[in-house]
Amino acid sequence: MNKNKLFPQINGILHGGDYNAEQWLDRPDILAKDIEMMKEAGMTSATLGVFSWSAYEPVEGEYHFDWLKDVMDNLYNAGIYTILATPSGGKPAWMAQKYPEIRRVDSYDVREHQGVRENHCMSSPVYREKVANIIRQLHAHVGNHPGLIMWHVSNELGGECYCRLCVKRFQNYLAEKFDHDINKLNKAWWTTFWSHSYNSFSQIEPPYKNGDFSIMGLNLEWKRFTTWNMNDYMKSEITLLRELTPEIPITTNFMQLYDGLDYRPMAKELDVISWDSYPRFHNDYESLADVMGQNTFDHAVMRSMKKDKPFMLMESAPGLVNWHPYNKLKRPGIHKLFSYNAIACGSDTVQYFQWRKGRGSFEQYHGAVVDHLGTNDTRIFKEVAALGAELDGLSEITGTLIRSKVALLFDWDNMWAIDDVKALGQESKKYPETCMSVYKELTKRGVDVDVIASDEPLDDYDVVVAPMLYMLRDGAAESLAAFVKRGGQLLSTYFTGYVDKDQLCILGGFPGNGLADVFGIISEEIDTLYPSDRNSVSFTDGSSCELRDYAEILRVGTADVLGTYDSDFYAGNAAVTVNSYGEGKAYYVAARIDYSKLGEIMEQMMVNAGIAIKDLPDGVQYHCRYADDGTAYGFYLNNTNEPQTISEVHGTDIQTKNIFDGKMELAPFGVSIIKENN
Amino acid sequence: MNKNKLFPQINGILHGGDYNAEQWLDRPDILAKDIEMMKEAGMTSATLGVFSWSAYEPVEGEYHFDWLKDVMDNLYNAGIYTILATPSGGKPAWMAQKYPEIRRVDSYDVREHQGVRENHCMSSPVYREKVANIIRQLHAHVGNHPGLIMWHVSNELGGECYCRLCVKRFQNYLAEKFDHDINKLNKAWWTTFWSHSYNSFSQIEPPYKNGDFSIMGLNLEWKRFTTWNMNDYMKSEITLLRELTPEIPITTNFMQLYDGLDYRPMAKELDVISWDSYPRFHNDYESLADVMGQNTFDHAVMRSMKKDKPFMLMESAPGLVNWHPYNKLKRPGIHKLFSYNAIACGSDTVQYFQWRKGRGSFEQYHGAVVDHLGTNDTRIFKEVAALGAELDGLSEITGTLIRSKVALLFDWDNMWAIDDVKALGQESKKYPETCMSVYKELTKRGVDVDVIASDEPLDDYDVVVAPMLYMLRDGAAESLAAFVKRGGQLLSTYFTGYVDKDQLCILGGFPGNGLADVFGIISEEIDTLYPSDRNSVSFTDGSSCELRDYAEILRVGTADVLGTYDSDFYAGNAAVTVNSYGEGKAYYVAARIDYSKLGEIMEQMMVNAGIAIKDLPDGVQYHCRYADDGTAYGFYLNNTNEPQTISEVHGTDIQTKNIFDGKMELAPFGVSIIKENN
């Protein structure tokens, strides 16, 4: 068994899902049928208690935990383990009524009414006390239950609060950050502009919609504070849970590149990363391979937050979801393909929201394993049960890890800064989309890539790609310079190195902080194209490609010019350059060129670095997980509805036991896991 | 004279309109000219006092009714009767200033400032008292006037109020509805979801925009309560009016399928149904025939609320309106065509907003009989006067009624539920549009159809069409089953029978509550197509048709399959079925197929039921009104600008006295009323 296996109790890949048993307490027949059907579906886990507070404590101080214990008992007796959520995601109505301060205040400075979910004030001492109390109660009743294998803190934490308590904490946070020196803050935020200087931290307000949204430093710091405060809140739960049950691992469920929180500081507090994945399958604007490519990027973001452990796919829809603009059915086979993609990218679980559809309210039509129809012969149930049987057989995979020599830099605060910057084109900035598009080009070549922060160590990597690295965190430029100097291959693009961590422009030339030397160029101007504008780049090798949206005008220093603009007043100027710096090479792509061409440039970098590239058919993905002993498990996923032929496969399919030494055929939407020959 | 004639005092079809005389009290010359021109235009009625409160009571307790009496006298002396509105639609500024609680609170919990109209709090005891007082005053001054023929309660009642008084009434309404048992409500609203359970009715808030909009049951009940509360308010006026003048009939003016109120409970309190009709003539997205077809549906909704009486077209624009996105002139002839359509569909009046254009404010450019120009030689005046002369000659039509053997089921709360449901495609639900499209197919075949609630008795009908009957009211499924069993022809579509009256999903298979047996199918999944997606259905008779938006995947039980899907993973599965059930047949159309094909299926149902179908040229409508003695008056309306030839006409045109026994020619936009041979 690999030492990083998350749940030794469970054979194979954990198969589970949210189970809102409290919705059915008046239907013991259904609760009994659930256990039976879960076994049939190969479920090994159930996530309980996500929104159970009003079931636990319907009236202040009056507790009901028997039902929970019964459910956990019944599950355990059926071999199904419990992941138990703290119920803080949904505050009871009586609490919102009695303690109005636990309700959030919105960006117009208006306190919200009770409702919806995930919207308690993160600062409220009352709420924290109430949460601590219900956790203690929960622990007292089921904390030592043998079926309990994990804590699930709250649910999809998110949002902001602008209440007086939060504002006060924001001011304290800023005072702490700026050494209690208001002029440090004034300088960092360039507040002399529009006469916005503060003379005390107590004057600072969050960026209310009807207040000051014009200070980029304030906007950014408010985002950072919200992460800080949410993390502080989350830690208040975690600290207590660790105290009560030191041996039970803790997670919370993340939501893709959720814009409201930088997940990385939060990840540090967790034992395991888990996330909820709801792609828009079969939409009308991209191919299934593109959907899966984006999903791969999302998995990489999650995986890279804890590289030494598998992550968990905490939620996914067994069928469709109910909140997309068009909620199309997931086609047959896609559920399996999607689930295996998660595993291929490092997940050791396949979990659902939810086990059984609830009869009413907001998510009554969200896909679930068991439909309102209630039978075990629905298409969805059968697909889930078939997958469950397979997952049980994958124990040799559990605890294996992906190893990357390539990193893509992505920072939440860079995303926030770019979103907020008053420059470029309002609709065409597309920082995350750019990162995903770059990532897809790497995935197409069968290369597993970590997605990391720009100030994380680069020691493990030979190739680093940093698209639109607009904001340079402290030390990031120096780290990149050192990386190239010691032989690394670096690529960056237009809109890199413009500002420091407070969004102050760097003086003396972009990209700043020494990167101009690393790349051997200075970017003097950036041209923003209208959506209908086009230009193109001709390369020294005779090739050419189109560009759109952005084009920087460079002053070329020590760099070699690889491509030049074909038209406009900067025709003939450098568009793509490479600079030798120390032992390495630094590529600069000054315009938003076609991603396929960018892929070719990155392929050259991989060749330079001696990293193996796969020759894969269009729409086929390859990922590789390694066991402690170095055994490599290659995952091939066919994201097309045509059969595909893969070449250069050498090893054994661990499910079919077929042995390959050359070509391998993949069925439409087919998956194969190859234990590779050494 | 037919016994259902609404106004025995008036010869022919009542011809009238809103007359805001209070705007011209300083212009006696204009008031005098009005009387003269009204006679010239053949007006037999004027609607007074719609917004006259500040003219009646400019200062609290100071009353001015002489002007009103004078106007009513002058009208009466000219043979023009008065429909008198209660002035509650517009609250005076002094009242809004002195009694802030009469102003509404909006969905963000903010009290509105004074302004606009139709926005008093329905719950306010102060407002009800003030309204009662002004009605008593009005009655004291003109309540016995010989010209007074009808009360017009307030004006276009609508909107919502979220004030504390309304919230309290909402809580009481809920307590009453759920037997003072909060757990009954919790269960009906599935509040365990997201931990939303209440432990007291006092905790329930309306669905504030910054509160709880996620409980479908709450959202729906708030809509129902708003109807209940508006009706309660309206009844407070009606009760008083009945007490004061028991002999004067009462109406209020409805607004098409106004989304904010279920008009049916309100209709029960009224003596006569009236409504305001403002189609978008000559728009750039549909033909005139389509516009008229929708108008026909709207008339049917109104007519069907009181089947034993004609209704009233209380308002229409003699020329253009001023609030459409593009306010195009109504082309010559359209005014006549539109007015006759109302009569053909059961109206005994043609009325306008308004007689004379006001010089200022919001509606100064709304079409009126008399323009700012002020003369009797404008195109509009001449068209109105010509129509007036014709209407006077139609006394034999007044009091005749439409008789339908076909019903289309339409429920306001089904519309609310579908609008709110978190499923399908956000932009493609289109429940009312679907009903209208189905209705148009019936109209094309010359069949007059009632539009009724799903729980109304079906005894009078042989064919029932129930498109997208998502919500099953108590007893509705049983009623439909009985209808088919006794020999009825029923058709329903995808998205039928999913939820009960509280929007809880029905367990055990859709359509629920026994309808799966009636139709002989179960719908396992519903596929939502993207707008660009298409599929098609092939029928056993060799025909085929396109489908879009929605396609259910059926499990076929006892039903016969009439058509199957041509492509996608459910190709070959049943798309259209028919089931013999008792003496009748139940058709199920599982996908949004072309309406022309749906029309063919309904035509077959009509054949099955022995209902006569007309063979009409495209763009021609036929409706029939019956006198007490059974005499049939057939209306032919040519909604095209080409002459049309109608066949199988047997009878006498009551205006031209021409006799037809076969073909009849209709001029462009022409109308003919045929007293049909027996």
Place this chain on the structure above:
Amino acid sequence: MNKNKLFPQINGILHGGDYNAEQWLDRPDILAKDIEMMKEAGMTSATLGVFSWSAYEPVEGEYHFDWLKDVMDNLYNAGIYTILATPSGGKPAWMAQKYPEIRRVDSYDVREHQGVRENHCMSSPVYREKVANIIRQLHAHVGNHPGLIMWHVSNELGGECYCRLCVKRFQNYLAEKFDHDINKLNKAWWTTFWSHSYNSFSQIEPPYKNGDFSIMGLNLEWKRFTTWNMNDYMKSEITLLRELTPEIPITTNFMQLYDGLDYRPMAKELDVISWDSYPRFHNDYESLADVMGQNTFDHAVMRSMKKDKPFMLMESAPGLVNWHPYNKLKRPGIHKLFSYNAIACGSDTVQYFQWRKGRGSFEQYHGAVVDHLGTNDTRIFKEVAALGAELDGLSEITGTLIRSKVALLFDWDNMWAIDDVKALGQESKKYPETCMSVYKELTKRGVDVDVIASDEPLDDYDVVVAPMLYMLRDGAAESLAAFVKRGGQLLSTYFTGYVDKDQLCILGGFPGNGLADVFGIISEEIDTLYPSDRNSVSFTDGSSCELRDYAEILRVGTADVLGTYDSDFYAGNAAVTVNSYGEGKAYYVAARIDYSKLGEIMEQMMVNAGIAIKDLPDGVQYHCRYADDGTAYGFYLNNTNEPQTISEVHGTDIQTKNIFDGKMELAPFGVSIIKENN
């Protein structure tokens, strides 16, 4: 030297820009370099102190002016003069915190938080006192500085305030305007409509978004009041400045056709007009010539507010701006072209926002002379410096003036009324666009045109064009009648003369107040076309043209019909007419016909009036400025990137000294200033 030269201290055209030195006080090296580079760029002026309040008074009552004096000294010593702003555009945080009443209340009656700029309450006595105090302080420290040449009051004044103080002032303003007689107001606003009559001025509220937005008179008067109150506020600054430094001229910077304020009453209080111009160069919906044409119109609006003096281009972007939807680089040569267009249209300055890019906040990427790069070799710096050198040589131009015989009538309150009117098409009213399109047709013919209010004297003009003169101010119709009677050429269009100054419709026929006689027609109806609708007009001379959006149906009286509609139910009716009235002619264009055709009609008017027309290549503009002695300086601007040949040039290029007597070649984007032969 021409007597109207604005700044005798300065040679040539003033060249300057905003200089936010307070942002760099910790960087004396940069401040020193600024002086050096300003000299290199040929700057003769710097605008200081625009947002310096928190630098002057960081804590209430604690003043810092030494830095300002130092900067002014250093500039002065380098030959650079100071335009000094009052700092009221940006209120310090401490003040907003201590005196909440200085913060505005928005249209939802919510007080704003501190932030952004230009958002103090105009009524607040506290703010006025604080502003007076800081101005006195400013004067005490630098008021007598020899470098000070102008006061710049606040900055881009704008916006509205709905606070209690402003509401009270609004009520007083109304009481004053309506002679303290509430019934006068009721009548003017037609408040009997919807029962909106007031019985006291204290009941009147502004048009809150959740209040009364339905009274056109109220909406309009609120706009007028906001101008009145802003002007009142501005005068409080000006009065004090005049008292302190009677010899220093005063301006404030306007913003194009800013919708929120009628600039004309404000212009009367100023010594010099200045404005900030930020065209959307190189966009994807119009040509560069169109952009420049609109800019020419904007300049004419500004110029015409003080016809006896040059105006100032107070701000422009040396490079791009940062707040357009797509912030494309200004192409090489465009900066020069644009700057000369300002001069050609009557500006005696070329000024920038700003000298040096600030490192942070909302405008860190707004173009500036000096980039973050900081060097004198950027493209932008070099273009600015080259222009600076040229401007220094243009002293003979300074103080020259444009003379127009043609006026286009444009009223702010007509724009407000049309925007607000509930009629026509919501998206197709386009009053300012219509004026600009008409203006461009005149510009194409080399005719300089004044843009004036409809009630300004017409004595100087021979041709008057009044597109969409919907609202007739008191006396405007009489003035136009007199103008035609004495021999003037007048053209007006559809939607003219419908309402009086309170937006009450004029009775008895449009265009009202006697204009029907002047034009010899009455407009009975106006048809609003859908965007896809088209019609056309055939003229008696055999030509024809397309029309869209609007078409009036005329009753022709004494007028001659020049063109008739080709289709629709009004085919054959008059579409364009001309009427001889007294000694002049009045043209009426009843539909929105092609502007090129409208241009031909106006060309005929110019011929009638004996006004010279230029035959210019497409995309070339001509303007002419006259010295006191009558010397004419003709400006030719090539707004295309092709060379252009001009014919009939007779004179000497004052820069190249080339002499022309016939053809002249203009380089792409080239400019030539010809001192014309007499």
